Amino acid sequence: MAGAAESSERGRSPEIRKDVIFNRWIIFSPARSRRPTDFKSKSSNDNSNPNPSSSYSSSCPFCMGNEHLCAPEIFRVPTPDASSSTSDWKVRVIENLFPALAHIRDNQQIENPNPSNSAPTVACAIQGLGFHNVVIETPDHAVRLSDLSPPEIGEVILAHGKRILQIAEDRLMKYVQVFKNHGASAGASLSHSHSQIMGLPFIPPTVSARLDSMKDYFGATGECGLCAIRSEELLIDESAHFFSIVPYAASFPFEIWIVPRTHYSHFHELDDEKAVDLGRLLKVMLMKLSRQLNDPPFNFMIHTSPFPVTDYQLSYSHWFLQIIPQLTGIGGFELGSGSYINPVFPEDAAKVLREVNVPT
């Protein structure tokens, strides 16, 4: 693989590409970089696990046997059988012990549950209602998500979907963000493999911008921007129901999108078969990142559609999963402008990721 993308990168001049999904401009500046793989994570396995080889940690609230250290459980997989004496579980969905938002209402009436409909004011606030849950992806302390089998990752994915449906029953909730932070520098406070779910009483600005941009693209072309995104040069891998690419205007080096082949607006519509298929492709992508970039910290986010949505919104909104390895920091330019400088051209990143084989 050494030097795989070296030749294509040489002599390339900077380019500014439009990301039509998130509606932002990305500056590709290879002059700032060495070879794509020079972006390898500096410290391997940056997940602050003090004893990564042990499957149990007495101080870890997510380990099997330590359930009493956790916030209350919402559900577990498999669903306990009343006739069975075993309390074994594979996935648990629990409250967050330190939630950013709570769903317990106080006695005060919510004056305006929809802040977007209120008159402009410099001090607009609503009660901090919402859901903040944790999905413990495995009972084993030493196991990472990518160590699980595709059916096991599928069970985690189905748990995400089931919880989204439960949260959607609360009519105040407008959007659910599923995300994973892996590694301390990607924001993970506990090393035991887990992901998080936040139910929000508003549609976040990145989501609004994405939906508006996809609507504009659909209006101009008659096509969904994600149905049209497939490109052989940017393709990393594909499965029966999904494909994975480095997006044409990736904001970050080695950013990956996993996209359903069929146009679906909501992630939680996914059935058992597609969940296992997604599990397999997600596992492959995480292993490829780990192999090629020295096990970097990463985040993944599921970008779905708000609820409720109209039929017209369904025609242009298409859910996908975004993986961002944490290889370069975000600086003042990115924070100030909302634009990004990416030193690795997506075609080069896709080639580096396509070329490495991983066992599944």
Ligand SMILES: [Zn+2]
């Ligand atoms: Zn643990």
Ligand SMILES: [Zn+2]
């Ligand atoms: Zn589509």
